Amino acid sequence: LSGDHFSLPAITFVILFSCRWIGILALYTVHKGQFNCPGGGLLHSYLLILLILLASIICALSALVYVSMQGTISNPGPRKSLPKLLYTRLLLYLPEFIWAVVGAVWVSDSSVHCEKTVINVIIGTVIASWVIIIFTIIGVVIVFDPLGGKKTFYLTDSVHRNLESSQSGQLLYNVKNTATRVWEKRIRLLCCCIVQDDDHRVAFTSIAELFRAYFSDTDLVPSDIAAGLTLLHQEQDKMESCPKEPEEVLCHSPSSLVTDDLDIELENAARYMLFAAAAYGWPYYIYTNPFTALCKLSGDCCGNRPTDSDITGSDRHNFHFGSILKITGLQYRDFIHISFHNKIYEIPFFVALDHKKEAIVVAVRGTLSFEDILTDLSADCEDLTLEDVLENGFVHKGITQAANYIYQKLINDGILNQAFTIAPEYKLVIVGHSLGGGTASILAIMLRNSFPTLRCYAFSPPGGLLSKSLADYTKHFIVSVIVGKDLVARLSMPNMEDLKRRIVRIVANCNKPKYQILLRGCWYEVFGGDPDNFPTELDGRNQDALTQPLLAEESLMVHRSPSYNALEDESHLNSPPQYPRLYLPGKIIHIVEESSSRRLCSSDIKYMARWSNETVFSSILISPKMITDHMPDVVLKALNSLSQEHGSCISC
Numbered sequence: 001l002s003g004d005h006f007s008l009p010a011i012t013f014v015i016l017f018s019c020r021w022i023g024i025l026a027l028y029t030v031h032k033g034q035f036n037c038p039g040g041g042l043l044h045s046y047l048l049i050l051l052i053l054l055a056s057i058i059c060a061l062s063a064l065v066y067v068s069m070q071g072t073i074s075n076p077g078p079r080k081s082l083p084k085l086l087y088t089r090l091l092l093y094l095p096e097f098i099w100a101v102v103g104a105v106w107v108s109d110s111s112v113h114c115e116k117t118v119i120n121v122i123i124g125t126v127i128a129s130w131v132i133i134i135f136t137i138i139g140v141v142i143v144f145d146p147l148g149g150k151k152t153f154y155l156t157d158s159v160h161r162n163l164e165s166s167q168s169g170q171l172l173y174n175v176k177n178t179a180t181r182v183w184e185k186r187i188r189l190l191c192c193c194i195v196q197d198d199d200h201r202v203a204f205t206s207i208a209e210l211f212r213a214y215f216s217d218t219d220l221v222p223s224d225i226a227a228g229l230t231l232l233h234q235e236q237d238k239m240e241s242c243p244k245e246p247e248e249v250l251c252h253s254p255s256s257l258v259t260d261d262l263d264i265e266l267e268n269a270a271r272y273m274l275f276a277a278a279a280y281g282w283p284y285y286i287y288t289n290p291f292t293a294l295c296k297l298s299g300d301c302c303g304n305r306p307t308d309s310d311i312t313g314s315d316r317h318n319f320h321f322g323s324i325l326k327i328t329g330l331q332y333r334d335f336i337h338i339s340f341h342n343k344i345y346e347i348p349f350f351v352a353l354d355h356k357k358e359a360i361v362v363a364v365r366g367t368l369s370f371e372d373i374l375t376d377l378s379a380d381c382e383d384l385t386l387e388d389v390l391e392n393g394f395v396h397k398g399i400t401q402a403a404n405y406i407y408q409k410l411i412n413d414g415i416l417n418q419a420f421t422i423a424p425e426y427k428l429v430i431v432g433h434s435l436g437g438g439t440a441s442i443l444a445i446m447l448r449n450s451f452p453t454l455r456c457y458a459f460s461p462p463g464g465l466l467s468k469s470l471a472d473y474t475k476h477f478i479v480s481v482i483v484g485k486d487l488v489a490r491l492s493m494p495n496m497e498d499l500k501r502r503i504v505r506i507v508a509n510c511n512k513p514k515y516q517i518l519l520r521g522c523w524y525e526v527f528g529g530d531p532d533n534f535p536t537e538l539d540g541r542n543q544d545a546l547t548q549p550l551l552a553e554e555s556l557m558v559h560r561s562p563s564y565n566a567l568e569d570e571s572h573l574n575s576p577p578q579y580p581r582l583y584l585p586g587k588i589i590h591i592v593e594e595s596s597s598r599r600l601c602s603s604d605i606k607y608m609a610r611w612s613n614e615t616v617f618s619s620i621l622i623s624p625k626m627i628t629d630h631m632p633d634v635v636l637k638a639l640n641s642l643s644q645e646h647g648s649c650i651s652c
Contacts, residue, residue: 100129183208228503230521234531281320366434393467437461441585464492478586484629493579
């Protein structure tokens with residue numbers, strides 16, 4: 001937590017405690033002089049002392065609110081008295097706890113025979129006290145930083161200047177290990193509901209190291225990040241509203257050849273996106289058909305399990321398979337293999353015959369479980385070495401292991417041989433969305449030598465996937481489809497480091513208190529309007545001065561993490577960094593909203609597609625649509641809209 005974090009929560013507690021105090025005061029006033037019932041004397045003392053205690057708490061919280069609102073994010077000087085007020089409020093929990101126990105004892109005493117209304121109010125007061133105490137304990141557990149003073153030591157420059165000392169080096173090593181263990185415990189707690197084996201433990205350690213490295217060089221708290229994101233969103237909207245140079249795309253002039261090629265790929269992508277979406281099974285089908293899906297699946301899927309297809313993994317009542325049939329429109333006999341098996345680095349997929357496009361389609365599922373999230377977050381880089389492929393390079397470790405699992409299934413288990421035995425003249429097409437898109441891309445690279453004519457369609461794949469050499473190599477057989485401001489397509493460690501620096505810079509130099517930034521940001525996100533023009537210390541500084549960090553910025557980012565230093569290191573003679581810059585696979589189709597019109601119960605959006613390149617996705621864009629643009633139903637809707645528009649143009 002930071003000192004200015006307490007303003008909004010403390011205001012909420014002031015309102016709650018004030019309502020509680022007024023209610024108890026009204027009860028005391030109405031029943032004053034009527035405490036002659038058995039146990040009434042204790043009740044009189046209980047209410048009187050409770051009123052005094054609540055008044056003290058309200059005063060402490062009010063002072064906490066006032067002090068917390070002073071200063072700015074990077075100027076905590078006016079809030080220097082806040083720790084004393086915080087500990088004062090903490091001390092008041094002791095009598096509050098004692099009085100909650102007294103109230104519970106009084107309520108449970110069978111010898112008390114006062115009015116039922118009075119007893120019910122006291123019960124409500126006791127319950128409220130215990131709820132507040134329990135939630136406070138949970139809150140402290142959540143926000144408590146086990147590193148404590150060790151983190152301050154880790155962030156000091158003196159350690160880096162004195163690393164030749166073996167004692168300092170050993171201490172820094174211990175602090176890093178402690179930070180990694182703290183993150184590992186948090187991840188284990190979040191994943192407590194899944195069975196954990198050796199693969200999980202290795203993944204936990206790798207992901208903990210990633211989080212430790214990313215957050216080790218900043219002194220930001222979650223509310224600082226929220227304030228930074230809303231400021232960046234408003235700044236970004238202001239920049240987009242200004243006249244600017246056309247976006248750098250591959251097709252600067254709409255030649256007929258490029259346009260025809262784009263239209264063909266859009267038509268193919270619209271068809272194959274059905275398979276990528278179908279791989280999600282019944283969750284996607286119910287999500288897109290919330291009112292009718294269960295009835296349709298219950299009617300069609302409760303029959304006997306089909307024996308024509310090779311199905312592995314759990315699929316109760318055939319809901320997954322029934323959903324795939326509904327979404328793709330295929331028949332039972334069109335499926336060669338279906339796997340619902342899901343572990344870390346092992347994701348579901350299916351192989352089917354698409355007679356419309358004369359293709360054998362391998363569709364890989366995207367992120368849908370905790371295991372898939374762990375695969376996504378295993379973002380270390382590893383070498384991909386393949387025979388007869390000169391463009392070997394770095395790839396995303398977790399996704400590569402998932403692709404290798406499917407590769408072994410397809411080749412070693414003879415699944416592709418079986419498919420080509422049935423349809424030898426068909427071409428091989430690999431598709432997937434999100435994690436499935438990244439896995440499909442690396443799987444396509446692995447299968448390219450054996451199947452030179454294969455094609456791959458990666459819908460919204462992760463941005464940090466392939467090194468530059470591999471990304472260029474895949475332009476011959478992979479097409480990536482990105483919609484709007486999709487966050488996942490821009491996710492990579494260098495982009496995340498860039499986002500962190502932007503957040504630190506804009507937050508550290510904003511001259512408004514955090515509560516004003518957050519309130520104005522919430523209003524802007526919900527109701528829109530003009531972006532706020534918050535004054536900053538950056539105003540009026542010349543361009544040369546902007547390259548030097550301000551004192552406030554240095555206070556929030558004491559030193560740069562190794563992965564960020566790698567971005568600015570122009571020398572490539574050193575060993576590669578842990579998280580080098582990785583790119584999207586293949587040629588990229590970027591779909592953006594050209595115009596939209598909202599009606600009472602629906603919205604009509606017109607899309608525009610164009611060939612783009614990887615530089616367009618070298619920065620994370622902040623927008624309410626950064627998540628929704630990634631969803632498979634939005635991608636499918638955009639592709640269908642463009643495909644139908646192209647079809648109507650041909651008919652005209």
